[in-house]
Amino acid sequence: MECHRCGREITEDEAYAHQGQVYCDDCLMEIGLHAGRCEPWASYLAGKERVGKSGAEGLSELQKKVYQFIKDGEKTTRDEIKTRLELSEVELDAQLSPLMHSELVKERGEAGKLFLVTVA
Numbered sequence: 001m002e003c004h005r006c007g008r009e010i011t012e013d014e015a016y017a018h019q020g021q022v023y024c025d026d027c028l029m030e031i032g033l034h035a036g037r038c039e040p041w042a043s044y045l046a047g048k049e050r051v052g053k054s055g056a057e058g059l060s061e062l063q064k065k066v067y068q069f070i071k072d073g074e075k076t077t078r079d080e081i082k083t084r085l086e087l088s089e090v091e092l093d094a095q096l097s098p099l100m101h102s103e104l105v106k107e108r109g110e111a112g113k114l115f116l117v118t119v120a
C-alpha cells in the first residue's frame with residue numbers, strides 16, 4: 001500500500017489509519033501537528049511560525065515588553081533590561097532569542113560593550 005499523502009510505499013507495519021486514509025509515520029505526525037496533537041511540540045512549532053510570520057504581532061506580552069524597552073532606549077544593555085524588567089539571565093535569554101530569531105532585535109558591539117538595538 002502507499003501513503004495517501006506522500007505516496008510512499010509502506011508496509012502494513014508502517015501504515016497508520018487516519019480518517020479513513022492510510023498514511024506513513026511521517027505524514028501522520030505532520031497531520032497530527034496540524035490537528036493540534038502532540039501538544040508541546042505543536043505549540044512550539046506554532047509559536048515559532050507565528051513569530052517568524054508576523055514579527056512583533058506574534059510575540060508574548062513579556063517579549064513585547066522587552067522589545068519595547070529596547071526600542072525606547074537608545075543603547076540598551078542586557079543588564080539594564082534584567083534590572084528594569086526583573087528578569088534573570090535565563091529569562092532574558094528566553095525573551096531575546098525569538099526577538100533575534102525574527103530579526104526584530106540584534107546585538108551590537110560598541111566600545112567593548114554589547115548593546116541591544118531594534119532592527120529598523
Ligand SMILES: [Zn+2]
Pocket residue numbers: 003004005006007008023024025026027028
Ligand atoms: Zn506519507
